Amino acid sequence: MSTGALILMVSVWTIVTLITGYFFYRVLTTPKHQEPDSFSENDTQ
Numbered sequence: 001m002s003t004g005a006l007i008l009m010v011s012v013w014t015i016v017t018l019i020t021g022y023f024f025y026r027v028l029t030t031p032k033h034q035e036p037d038s039f040s041e042n043d044t045q
Helices: 003-029
Strands: none
Touching: none
């Protein structure tokens, strides 16, 4: 493997790992949405 190919492979791995880590962090830190209680909305009383 040539030096240029090795540098390209390592840089692509680094970029993909950083982007994956960023979005994984965003998923874990996103606040949960409050969902309405469907049972209380269906009450007719």
